[in-house]
Amino acid sequence: MVRFENVGLRYGLGPEVLRDLTFRVEPHSFQFLTGPSGAGKSSLLRLLFLSIKPTRGLITMFGHDVATLSKDALATLRRRIGVVFQDFRLLDHMTTYENVSLPLRVIGREETSYRREVVELLQWVGLGERINALPPVLSGGEKQRAAIARAVIARPRLLLADEPTGNVDPTLAQRLLRLFIELNKAGTSVIIATHDIALMDQYDARRLVLHEGRLHVYE
Amino acid sequence: MTDFDLAQSRSGSPNSRMPVPTASASIVPQDSVGGRALVAVVAIMTFLASLTTGAVMLVRASAVEWQSDVARELTIQVRPVPGREMEADLARASDIARRFSGIADVRPYTREESERLLEPWLGTGLSLEQLPVPRLIVLRLTDGADVDLPRLRTALAEAVPGASLDDHRGWVDRMRSMSDTVVIVGALILVLMLAAMVLCVAFATRGAMASNRPIVEVLHFIGAKDGYIASQFQRHFLVLGLKGGLIGGGAAILLFAAGGFAVNRFMATAGGDQLTALFGTLSIGIEGYILILLQIALAAALTAVTSRHTVNQTLDAV
Numbered sequence: 001m002v003r004f005e006n007v008g009l010r011y012g013l014g015p016e017v018l019r020d021l022t023f024r025v026e027p028h029s030f031q032f033l034t035g036p037s038g039a040g041k042s043s044l045l046r047l048l049f050l051s052i053k054p055t056r057g058l059i060t061m062f063g064h065d066v067a068t069l070s071k072d073a074l075a076t077l078r079r080r081i082g083v084v085f086q087d088f089r090l091l092d093h094m095t096t097y098e099n100v101s102l103p104l105r106v107i108g109r110e111e112t113s114y115r116r117e118v119v120e121l122l123q124w125v126g127l128g129e130r131i132n133a134l135p136p137v138l139s140g141g142e143k144q145r146a147a148i149a150r151a152v153i154a155r156p157r158l159l160l161a162d163e164p165t166g167n168v169d170p171t172l173a174q175r176l177l178r179l180f181i182e183l184n185k186a187g188t189s190v191i192i193a194t195h196d197i198a199l200m201d202q203y204d205a206r207r208l209v210l211h212e213g214r215l216h217v218y219e
Numbered sequence: 220m221t222d223f224d225l226a227q228s229r230s231g232s233p234n235s236r237m238p239v240p241t242a243s244a245s246i247v248p249q250d251s252v253g254g255r256a257l258v259a260v261v262a263i264m265t266f267l268a269s270l271t272t273g274a275v276m277l278v279r280a281s282a283v284e285w286q287s288d289v290a291r292e293l294t295i296q297v298r299p300v301p302g303r304e305m306e307a308d309l310a311r312a313s314d315i316a317r318r319f320s321g322i323a324d325v326r327p328y329t330r331e332e333s334e335r336l337l338e339p340w341l342g343t344g345l346s347l348e349q350l351p352v353p354r355l356i357v358l359r360l361t362d363g364a365d366v367d368l369p370r371l372r373t374a375l376a377e378a379v380p381g382a383s384l385d386d387h388r389g390w391v392d393r394m395r396s397m398s399d400t401v402v403i404v405g406a407l408i409l410v411l412m413l414a415a416m417v418l419c420v421a422f423a424t425r426g427a428m429a430s431n432r433p434i435v436e437v438l439h440f441i442g443a444k445d446g447y448i449a450s451q452f453q454r455h456f457l458v459l460g461l462k463g464g465l466i467g468g469g470a471a472i473l474l475f476a477a478g479g480f481a482v483n484r485f486m487a488t489a490g491g492d493q494l495t496a497l498f499g500t501l502s503i504g505i506e507g508y509i510l511i512l513l514q515i516a517l518a519a520a521l522t523a524v525t526s527r528h529t530v531n532q533t534l535d536a537v
Contacts, residue, residue: 049440051537072444079442089437093248097240106443111241119240131240150441 001027001157001189002048007057009043017043019213021057025158025191030184032200033193035210041162041193044210048160048191049083050074062157079107082151082188084161088143090135096122096146097131103154118153125149125179141172148176152183159183161192165199173199247434247455253427254459257522260423261463262470264416265518269471269511271412275405276507282398290391293322293366295356298381305354308379313356315374321364327356353381413514420518424456424525428533435533445534453527460522464515472511475503 002025009018018040025031035041046052047059050066059066061077069077090099097118104114122131125145135143144164151159161180165173177199184190191208194200200207207218248254295316297308309327316325328336333354360366368386375382431452438448479502 051440072446075439075442075444078440081442083440085440089433089440091434091437094244095240098244102246102437103441105246106438106441106447115240154442 001025001062003058003060004047005058005060007047007054007059009040009047009052010055016055017213018047018054018210018215021215023208023215023217025189027157027189028184028187029206030181030190030203031192031206031208033191033208033210034195034200037195039210040213041210044215045160045162045191045193048158049081050078079103079154080157082154082156082159084144084147084151084159084164086163086166088135088147090138090143090146090150092135095132095134096127096138096142099135099146100149100153102150107154114153121149121153122146140167141169144168144172144176145179148179152188156188158189158191161190163194163196164192165194165196170198174202177202245455246438246451247431249455251427251430253430257423257427257456257459258463258466261420261460261518261522262467264419265464265467265514266470267467268409268412268416268514269468270474271405271409272510272514273471273475273503273507275402275409276503276510278405279398279402280502280504282394282401286391286394286398289387289394291360291362292387293358293360293368294385294387295358295375296353296383296385297356297379298353298383299351300381303381308381309354309356312375312379312382315378316356316358316371319366319371321361321366322358323361323364324359325356326359328354330354413517416514416518417521420460420521421525424460424522425529427456427459428452428526428529432533435530436537439534439537445531448534449527449530452530453523456526457519457523460519461515463522464518467518468511468515472508475507479503 004021004023007018007021008016010016021044033041033044043052047054050061053059053067062080064073064077066074066077090096091102094102100122101111101114101118104118105111119128119131122128125148127142127145127149130138130142130146133142135146138146144167148161148164151161159180164176164180168176173196180190180192181203192199209216209218295312297305297312299305300308313325313327316322333352336355337352368384372384375384435448435452438451439445482502
């Protein structure tokens, strides 16, 4: 599904922040992406959600060489990837329902065709009572779940989560992990970028460890 | 905290107590501080640009009117010639002028009128008979008339030895160069004003867009195409620009309409007549109103295009 071959990345004329990355992400797989600060996790995530292109090497996503795709084609490909940002990035002027339904709205679906789907998902993540609330009045955990719901509403084939438990207490972190595991069981490949060793210890999954720009894979 | 139990929650139906949610919110926030400030800037700049346009139109119309007023008149000057009767010469010159087509009115200045013309210089109680002062005949031309001036000049010279024809060419030339200068200066000010409007609107739009950067990024990451994102912002900012333009341009239109109405109303009064003499009827005409409407459209289009450009720049930087 995702294939990196000898991928290198540098910003401008600076040093390579990622070096010779070669790995695959298989369908229905679950992996943690970890490593010390500055190891290149954020850069690798940006490559994975097609925000930047590598300076060398080959990235294939869903069978497409991303270097050859147009902007519109990249946007279409991005719809198969759900992203949960560390800072949630919910739009403050929209209700929880509107935030979560946004990915369906931008692809032109009629609201009547997705309303039930969105409400069910919000109930599933425990936000059934917060459907019409605006993000500024949601707690950190509620925002996190709203962000996860937005990332999965369009049924992506790959879910990327950047430090999803960084702002929540251990109990909620455990619940969020269960949510990701459920999504994975439903068929979505999951990559969770985290520093949280305790979180990784709770679930036996493949680990992608970045160190000084190089990737070590522990199956 | 509600649990995330998949089996339990997926079997549930949407909560019947909750109001049915709708995605009514616009993707771009409708009411923001940046948006309101932008409307104010567009309104002010459109108002000032419209005032400048109107002022230039007024000056141009007045300049043309001054020119044509001067050009519509000719003067025959009859100098006293020893041995000739002045009144007879005046009558003869008037008769000759009347015979020419294109001359609407011939009015020889009476002795009293001529004395009044000289009063500021020579004082009252003057008797022209004691001084060799020329007398004037004012010829008023019909609008658009083409009078055969060389033939009139020759006819006058033959019949009345002391008569000469003054077509005010020197005055008209000076008036023309003055009014042309005024119009050119006005046009330059208008160009500067429009440039200022363009820059202010562009920068204000960029300022208002700055707070929308997170929205552009989120739309980008959830798979919205660049054209979709740009069109959302372009539509929103077109409405803001149009709102500001209509407020500013509308205020200017009302001001000129009120000015025109006031001048018409006070036309017969001394103040009104002074205003009319300087600025005509204070009417900027249909052309002026069309130009103001074009400026409103320009402000709105500029706001929309700048927002699109800023979105594209943001997307390139994401």
